[in-house]
Every structure is written in structure tokens, then in C-alpha cells.
Amino acid sequence: MSIVVENAHKRFGDYQALSDVSLEVPDGSLTALLGPSGSGKSTLLRAIAGLEELDEGRVLIGDEDATGAPPQQRNVGFVFQHYAAFKHMDVFGNVAFGLTIRKWDKADISDRVHELLRLVQLDGLAGRYPDQLSGGQRQRMALARALAVEPKVLLLDEPFGALDAKVRKDLRTWLRRLHDEVHVTTIFVTHDQEEAMDVAEQLVVMNEGRIEQTGSAPDLYEHPANEFVMSFVGEVNRLGDHFVRPHDMDVLDQPSAGTEEAIVERIVTFGFEVRVELALANDQELWAQLTREEAAELELRENQIVYVRPRHTKTFNGAAPATSPVDGAAPRAAA
Amino acid sequence: MTGNSTASRLALRSAALGYLGILLIAPVALIFYKVWDDGFGAPFDAITSPAGVHAIQLSLITVAVAVPLNTVFGVGCALMLVRREFPGRGLINAVIDLPFALSPVVIGLSLYLVYANTGWFGEWLGENGIRVVFSTPGIVLACVFVSLPFVVRETMPVLREIGTEQEEAAATLGASGWQTFWRITLPAIRWGVGYGVVLTTARVLGEFGAVTIVSGQIAGETQTVPLWIEQQFREFDQPGAYMGAIVLALLAFAALFAMQLVGRRTDTVSAAPALTTDGTEPKEAER
Numbered sequence: 001m002s003i004v005v006e007n008a009h010k011r012f013g014d015y016q017a018l019s020d021v022s023l024e025v026p027d028g029s030l031t032a033l034l035g036p037s038g039s040g041k042s043t044l045l046r047a048i049a050g051l052e053e054l055d056e057g058r059v060l061i062g063d064e065d066a067t068g069a070p071p072q073q074r075n076v077g078f079v080f081q082h083y084a085a086f087k088h089m090d091v092f093g094n095v096a097f098g099l100t101i102r103k104w105d106k107a108d109i110s111d112r113v114h115e116l117l118r119l120v121q122l123d124g125l126a127g128r129y130p131d132q133l134s135g136g137q138r139q140r141m142a143l144a145r146a147l148a149v150e151p152k153v154l155l156l157d158e159p160f161g162a163l164d165a166k167v168r169k170d171l172r173t174w175l176r177r178l179h180d181e182v183h184v185t186t187i188f189v190t191h192d193q194e195e196a197m198d199v200a201e202q203l204v205v206m207n208e209g210r211i212e213q214t215g216s217a218p219d220l221y222e223h224p225a226n227e228f229v230m231s232f233v234g235e236v237n238r239l240g241d242h243f244v245r246p247h248d249m250d251v252l253d254q255p256s257a258g259t260e261e262a263i264v265e266r267i268v269t270f271g272f273e274v275r276v277e278l279a280l281a282n283d284q285e286l287w288a289q290l291t292r293e294e295a296a297e298l299e300l301r302e303n304q305i306v307y308v309r310p311r312h313t314k315t316f317n318g319a320a321p322a323t324s325p326v327d328g329a330a331p332r333a334a335a
Numbered sequence: 336m337t338g339n340s341t342a343s344r345l346a347l348r349s350a351a352l353g354y355l356g357i358l359l360i361a362p363v364a365l366i367f368y369k370v371w372d373d374g375f376g377a378p379f380d381a382i383t384s385p386a387g388v389h390a391i392q393l394s395l396i397t398v399a400v401a402v403p404l405n406t407v408f409g410v411g412c413a414l415m416l417v418r419r420e421f422p423g424r425g426l427i428n429a430v431i432d433l434p435f436a437l438s439p440v441v442i443g444l445s446l447y448l449v450y451a452n453t454g455w456f457g458e459w460l461g462e463n464g465i466r467v468v469f470s471t472p473g474i475v476l477a478c479v480f481v482s483l484p485f486v487v488r489e490t491m492p493v494l495r496e497i498g499t500e501q502e503e504a505a506a507t508l509g510a511s512g513w514q515t516f517w518r519i520t521l522p523a524i525r526w527g528v529g530y531g532v533v534l535t536t537a538r539v540l541g542e543f544g545a546v547t548i549v550s551g552q553i554a555g556e557t558q559t560v561p562l563w564i565e566q567q568f569r570e571f572d573q574p575g576a577y578m579g580a581i582v583l584a585l586l587a588f589a590a591l592f593a594m595q596l597v598g599r600r601t602d603t604v605s606a607a608p609a610l611t612t613d614g615t616e617p618k619e620a621e622r
Contacts, residue, residue: 051503071506078507084500088522097518098508142504149508 001062001152001185002027003048008057010043010209017043019209021057025153025187025202030179032200033189036232040209041189045155048187050074061152077146077184081158083138085130091117091141092126098149116144119178136167147182156188160195172199193233197221205229227316237286242313249288250309251276253298259307262286267300276300278308363584370577381567381575382582386555390563391582394540396471397559398586401478401539406532409486414520416487417494431488434481442480443548446473450549469551474559477545482538486531493527494520529594536590540583560586 003025010018017040025031033041046052048059050071058067066074086094092113099109117123120140130138139159146154159175160168176199179186190196196203197217205212205220205228213225217233224230230243237244252259265285266277274295276288288308290298298306370378381387415421416428434442450467451457460467467473501523505515521528543561550557554566564579 049507051507071503072509072511074507075509076507078504080500080504082500084504086501086504086519097505097510101509101514145504145508 002060003153003185003187004058004060005044005048006058006060008044008047008059009055010040010047010052011055016209018047018054018057021206021209021211023204023211023214025185027185028183029202030176030186030200031188031202031204032196033187033204033206034191034193034196034232035206036191038208039206041191041204041206042157043209044206045157045187045189048153049076049078049155051078075149075152077143077149077151077154079139079142079146079154079156079159081161083130083135083142083162085138085142087130089129090126091122091128091130091133094130094141095144095148097145102149112148113144116148119147119181120144134167135163136171139163139171143178147184151184154184154186156186158189158191161190168195175199197233203233205232207232224314230314230316235287235289237310239284239286239310239313241315241317242310243315244286244310244313246275246287246289248311248313249286250311251278251288251290251294251298251300252307252309255307256309259309262306262308264300264302264304264306267295267302269295274300278306280308366577366580366584370574370581373574377572377574378578381572382578386558387563387575387579389555390558390560390579393471393474393558394560394583394586397475397478398536398539398590400475401482402532402535404479405482405535406486406528408483409531409535410490410521410524410528412487413490413494417491418499431484434483439477439481439542439544440548443477443545446477446480446545446549450476468549469553469557471557473549474546474557477549478539478542481542481545482535485534485538486528489531489534490524490527493524497523525598529598533591533594537587540586540590 003023005021005023008018008021010016021040021044023044033044035041043052047054048061050066050069050073054067058065060066061074061076071078086097089097095113095116096109099112104112114123114126117126120143122137122140122144125133125137130141133141143156143159156175160171163171172195175188188199201216202214203217203220204214207228212232213220213229215223220229220233224233227243230236231238235246237246237249250259255261260280262278262280264276265279268275268277269292272292274290274292276290276295277285278287279285286308300306382391412427412431416424416431447454447468449455449457450460450473452461452468454468457468465472467476497520501519502515505519510518541561542559543565546559546562550559550562552558552562552566554563558566560579560583564576564583567573567575567579
């Protein structure tokens with residue numbers, strides 16, 4: 001089912017967690033709420049679940065106005081960052097919980113729970129207790145528990161935040177596949193832009209209680225609406241009013257039209273990508289992303305003098321972002 | 336592990352055990368030994384005398400009323416203080432500890448002032464045929480008062496520690512507030528509550544100062560076990576006094592044991608639904 005949030009406001013004491021947030025999530029989609037901590041993304045998610053009450057605004061799940069409804073009546077599946085496992089129940093008891101509350105027949109509960117445990121690959125572990133499971137297993141159990149009641153929407157609050165990097169990557173691939181199988185409208189909250197881009201079809205970038213921009217990953221990356229989105233989604237260098245992606249930096253060993261002198265401060269190699277940290281004559285720091293071959297060709301070393309030139313920059317003066325391919329005559333505010 | 340640190344560990348352990356031994360274990364153990372000094376008959380005769388039996392009955396009645404009362408109040412109060420924001424929360428939180436801060440004798444006196452014939456409610460209560468002071472209600476009231484903080488104070492930190500996520504998860508899965516309390520919150524805090532109950536029971540059984548004042552110490556009528564022990568001791572019936580002490584200790588042990596038993600049972604009941612179909616016995620949770 002689709003989810004619509006209209007003009008949501010929420011304040012905690014002096015802190016404005018949400019200010020005039022409106023959001024539309026299409027039926028069956030996988031959406032990420034992306035933003036730094038304190039941006040209001042978790043509050044928005046909890047408001048959709050009914051775990052927070054909005055000061056103003058409406059929440060619609062499907063065609064129903066859910067604004068005043070308690071969480072029990074919203075039929076949402078919610079997955080918490082720290083799993084919220086029922087520690088005194090085994091895996092079976094955890095997954096069966098929602099069905100037991102709904103007074104399902106014992107045999108039906110058993111069938112449904114085992115079907116879900118197969119789906120989340122925990123079938124052999126029905127008798128284990130949460131403290132006998134790894135973090136990844138606990139989170140899959142929590143997901144099965146949320147899916148057991150056939151929720152209209154699935155909400156995940158930083159679901160992989162407490163897991164280590166490797167498990168995190170596996171789980172997000174797995175979540176995407178699960179979504180292809182189950183097709184329930186899903187929103188997940190994350191502060192990790194790579195995770196958001198990897199998993200979600202639609203990204204909602206939030207900052208300071210507002211939605212900055214909504215769109216697909218390539219959309220946000222290529223056409224950021226403002227400075228915040230540009231710097232939060234992907235890496236960026238700032239040169240005065242101009243923003244440039246590190247992979248849009250030319251690094252040359254000879255001066256050329258529009259180049260500027262810079263000194264190499266540090267070279268970091270990550271597999272095939274080389275990160276070159278530079279300082280301009282005016283001490284401004286920036287970095288360029290090169291391939292290994294490019295770096296090898298330049299024979300880069302620390303304290304070397306190089307000549308840099310941005311290929312594309314963006315400015316966000318006024319409402320519409322302007323993109324300017326930089327040639328020799330491009331304005332250089334930093335110089 | 337070096338020999339040196341093993342030696343220091345042993346020294347530390349013996350010091351701790353020795354301290355406990357001299358301060359706690361030896362004096363109590365001595366009672367179990369000294370009680371038989373005048374033979375086996377005297378202590379049994381004393382405790383089975385009408386006044387002795389009545390004292391045990393009265394102590395048990397007091398426990399049966401005061402402990403459930405303070406358990407229900409304590410868990411409810413802890414839930415309010417930890418989970419809700421309301422004006423006056425800080426004040427209630429501070430007042431809860433009052434029974435610990437005041438001497439039980441002071442508590443007894445203040446209850447006397449309120450409920451005696453000349454007190455605030457005493458007159459009205461007397462006119463309606465309810466006698467509080469110098470009778471069982473007064474004793475129960477005094478015991479409820481002095482043991483009030485235990486369950487609250489033992490439950491609050493556990494409630495804080497488990498956080499609200501499990502309760503929120505239960506709510507999104509459709510559980511009502513009441514269902515969430517019985518199925519999620521209570522099992523999660525049961526050890527804290529249980530410990531509070533054991534402490535409450537021990538305190539109610541052992542309460543002396545407040546009960547002395549409000550009961551009037553009428554033998555065979557308003558004497559709880561501690562008051563009866565004190566009277567025996569005063570009247571040079573030492574075997575009787577020691578025997579009373581043993582009865583008190585045994586009742587306290589029984590409470591501890593019952594709590595352990597109940598804790599275990601709720602573990603297996605809530606943790607192992609009869610629905611497990613993979614043929615394996617549900618395992619006991621590791622703790």
C-alpha cells in the first residue's frame with residue numbers, strides 16, 4: 001500500500017524534529033530515508049508506525065487516514081536497529097508473537113512461522129534464544145517477526161546499523177531480494193548513502209527536520225537540488241561557490257588553460273581507486289579521485305607540484321542549481 | 336596467571352569470606368546451635384504455645400496482605416516513574432524513599448497519630464467499628480509503609496535497562512498495553528520484581544519498630560513473631576526466643592526459594608510454547 005505523509009510537524013521540547021514534511025511512497029516500492037543523525041528521519045518513520053504522535057499533519061496508509069490510530073491498528077511491520085528481540089522467547093515464539101495475539105490456530109501459526117523462517121534462512125534455529133544468535137540472525141528473526149502478520153507496509157529503522165561491514169553488505173543484498181519476493185511497500189532509514197543507493201529505488205534526503213530532495217540515486221547524484229544534497233550524496237570539494245566531485249578533477253603534471261597549482265599532501269590507494277589529497281596555493285584543501293593507471297602515469301608522490309582543473313562544477317545560487325562545464329575561462333572564485 | 340596474582344586472589348577471597356563469616360554467618364549459625372542448650376522440648380513447647388502459634392499466624396497474614404499490595408503498587412509505580420513524564424514525578428520519586436530514611440519507630444508513631452482514637456481518621460473509623468491501631472490492620476499498614484520502596488527500587492533500573500523497544504515492537508505487532516505488559520514487560524523484569532518481593536517479604540517478616548508502636552504488643556492478639564521473640568527474650572525464655580528466630584529465618588529462606596521456583600517456571604512457560612514442531616526440546620535460556 002502507498003504511504004502519504006502531509007505537512008508533518010513534530011517538536012521535542014526545543015528541538016524541531018520534523019518541520020512541514022510531506023512525503024509520498026508508491027505502493028510496492030522500496031524507499032530510503034537518508035540523512036545525518038538528528039535529521040528527523042527516524043522520527044518520520046516512527047510517526048508512520050504510530051510510535052510517535054505528530055504535532056500537526058496527516059499520515060495515510062493506503063486510502064486510510066492513520067493519523068490518530070495507535071500502532072496496534074496500523075498493521076505495519078517495524079524493525080528496530082537493535083533488533084528489539086523478545087529475549088525470553090525463542091525464535092519460534094518471537095516470530096509467532098503477532099499471530100498469537102491475533103489468536104491464530106496453533107497449527108496455522110506453526111506453518112506460517114516455519115514458512116517465514118525458511119524465507120529468512122533461520123529454519124533450523126526455531127528453538128534458539130536471541131542471545132544464542134548472531135546480530136545478523138537476530139535482525140533476520142526480527143524481520144520474520146514483522147512480516148508474520150502480513151503488514152501493509154514494512155518500516156526499518158537503521159536495520160543494519162549495529163552490524164559489522166561484511167554482514168551489512170550481505171544483508172542489504174538479501175533485503176533487496178526479499179523485497180522482490182514479498183513486494184510489501186518498504187521504507188528504511190539509514191545514514192549511509194552507499195547503503196541507500198544500493199538498496200532503494202527512491203531516496204529521500206533529510207536534513208534538520210526537512211526533506212531536501214526526493215529522487216532515484218542517479219537523479220540525486222547528477223542533479224542535486226542544493227548544497228546539502230550534493231555534499232551528502234557522494235563526495236564533494238568546495239571551491240568558493242562552486243562544488244566539484246573528486247572524480248571530476250583533472251590532475252596534470254604541466255600547467256594548462258584554467259589549471260591551478262597544487263601540492264600533493266597525501267596519496268591513499270583503495271584497490272583500484274586512488275585518492276589524492278591536495279592543497280592549493282591559498283592553503284585550501286581538496287582531493288581528487290583517480291584511477292590507478294592515471295596515478296601511475298603521473299608518477300605521483302607526496303609534496304609533488306601538480307596542476308588541477310575541475311571538469312564540471314555546480315553552483316547553488318538562488319533557486320535553480322546551475323551546472324557549468326568548466327573551460328579555460330570558467331570563473332574560479334577560490335583563486 | 337602468575338603465582339603472585341593467584342595468591343593475592345586467594346587472600347582477597349579469604350578476607351571477603353572471613354568478613355562475611357564473622358559479621359553475618361557466625362552469629363546466625365550460633366542461634367541454630369544455642370537453641371538446643373536446654374534440650375529439644377523447651378523450644379518446641381514455646382513456639383507451639385498459643386501465643387507463639389498466633390504470632391506465626393499473624394506474621395503470615397501480614398506477609399500475605401502487605402507483599403502483594405506492595406508488589407502491585409511497586410511495579411505500577413516503577414512503570415509510571417520510568418515510562419511516563421508527568422508533573423510531580425520528581426517529587427514522587429523522592430518521597431518513595433521516605434520509609435528508608437525514617438526510623439521505623441517514627442513511622443509507627445506517625446501512623447499512631449493518624450489512626451488512633453484521637454487521630455485524624457481514628458475517630459471516624461472508630462465510629463464505623465473499624466479498629467486500626469492495636470489490631471491487625473494497623474500492623475499490616477505499618478509493614479506496607481516500611482517495605483514500600485523495595486519493589487519500586489528493584490524494578491526501576493531493570494525497566495530502564497530493557498528500554499522501550501521490545502514494548503514498541505509488541506505494539507506494532509498488535510499487542511494491547513495489557514497484553515504487552517503480561518507477555519513482554521513482566522517476563523523481562525521478573526528477576527528485578529522477584530528480588531524486590533523477597534526483600535519486601537523479609538522486611539515485613541522482620542519489622543519490629545513500627546509494629547511495636549501500632550500493635551500495642553498484646554500477647555496472643557497483636558504480636559508478630561519479632562515482637563513475640565522480644566518478649567520471650569525479656570522474660571528469660573531464651574530457647575523460645577531462639578526458636579522464634581529460627582522460624583523467621585526459615586520463613587525468609589522459604590520466600591527466597593519460592594521466588595527462585597516461580598522465576599524458573601515462568602522462564603520455561605513463556606519461553607517454550609508447546610508449538611515447537613521441530614521435535615527438539617526447547618532449551619533453557621542462557622543467563
